[in-house]
Amino acid sequence: MTSDRSVLSVLGELVVDMLPEAAAGAGQHGTTPHYVARPGGNALNVAVAAGRLGVPVRLLARLGTGPLAVGLRRHVELAGVDLAGLLPATEPVSLALVGLGPDGSPDYGFHVQGAADWQWTDEELAAVLPSGTAILHVGSISSWTPPGCEAIARLVEQVAADGRALVSVDPNIRPMLADGPVGTALGNSAASVRARLDRLLSRADIVKVSAEDLAWLEPDSAGDLDGTALRWADRGAALVLLTDGGAPLRIARPGRELLRREPPRVTVADTVGAGDSLAAGLFAGLLDAGITTRAALEELPDEQLLPIVDDAALVAALNCTREGADPPTREELEAARR
Template identity: 30%
Template structure:
């Protein structure tokens, strides 16, 4: 089993033209838009579609859809959004027994999509349930890997609990993946975060960075057994401690938006590494260029499927194969 730990939230995603047409024919469910009422229509507000999200949440759902036994470890609100988040995990066959619950509201992330499909976010996270995550007991012996990242390692007091989870499980030999997925607007002290990030590196087996993450951090660090770099339309690359360097192109696709694409890459990497029985640092060191080309190619195809759909909708394994 793979455990994914971190935030679950609701993305408020701009609706596509197809979504709008569906809503006009009875779909509904959007926030904003040109609704009437006493104040009259508000044409300047784009209609927003609530979607389950959060980098770790998306990674867990993607792993479940790919067929890898997965559990989610987080703290989720008891509100309606929290119930929907748990329903999404269960629909993907993700184990929710490690999920803590609380009455605080669910974090909201308002997404904006550029002309090239790239996504930016504004967060409403003050006093929300996922920030109050507490360190759980030691994970079950069946756990093969632990994946973390995004807001969960930034927002206190939960960030310290997730960091403690990372260090504890790494110290007992669990394979670890980190995707920092930098959201600069949530980081009050960039220097302190960079120093903290450097302190995580000895506990990591696999580090996944976007080009934007690497620039913000000041470069691609060394330390983990492998570092995978995503480069958007230019594809993916890996550099390993054993000296292997491989790049693959992005899979061709008509991009709707890139929401959840990096999270899908995380899941696809773990899923394919599991297929090669390579969820250990020693196994990563032994992978040759051909195996890495296979792993990165699978991740590129999976991310392309996600980019072809509105919001974070990762593929099932049959869609990638």
């Protein structure tokens, strides 16, 4: 990947999602359900979705050991993602056991103790971040889990201070890992996770946050999503996207009226990777429009931003029509537009 290209750099974890195969049943006694191993994790999903949309993208991830690592790497490669950001690691790959609710919403059980994803150092990050980065996207578990979250925060602060790229943050809270016994074992607590995210959000140019995340981060704000979106925009971000499942997407920008967009109506297989696909669609649209600086993002008129957001919502909707995180290609997106 040459340094003169505008690159989307996505930093975060790799997770293998074990998804239930309903058609296979659970065995004679209901005790042996079938699962399919699918590559996942916020960062991998965003990078793969962006790659399928034709975006120059590098995934910055620590690739752990074991047989599952081969499939993760191949999945990324097939999407056209630059592999130079994959750092070989000696720790294991993260694993998530996924259950699906009646509406297709996922329920997770994580096996992530001592995983490769949480061990970033300053030196490792400096070695894999491409000089042509135009957007740096961070978030999810690795961004608020020690010890690596400290190195990630320092990188975000450096990139923001240099003004060399837009910084995007997605909290993507997983309550089981952020608090309680499992969170404690990882070095997390509700207070520490909120403090670590505040540090990142204070440097963010773009924030994508879900209503589900807000219910955990700010329980008292759940009844006023409009006001919360505007307040989050006033925290420093140039653009805040607040998702709420199939409800309207809220778009907040400092000093401007709140905007809402209805997501496309589709038959949902499940919603795994929907938010990640939306983020990738947003980044693709911004890079296509040449929006690579804070000033350009602030000056972008609503009439140009809204079609970009609509496309991003369509990318997410198409992902939801298929099982697991399986975002569309650019050709599929263009066909769906028609």
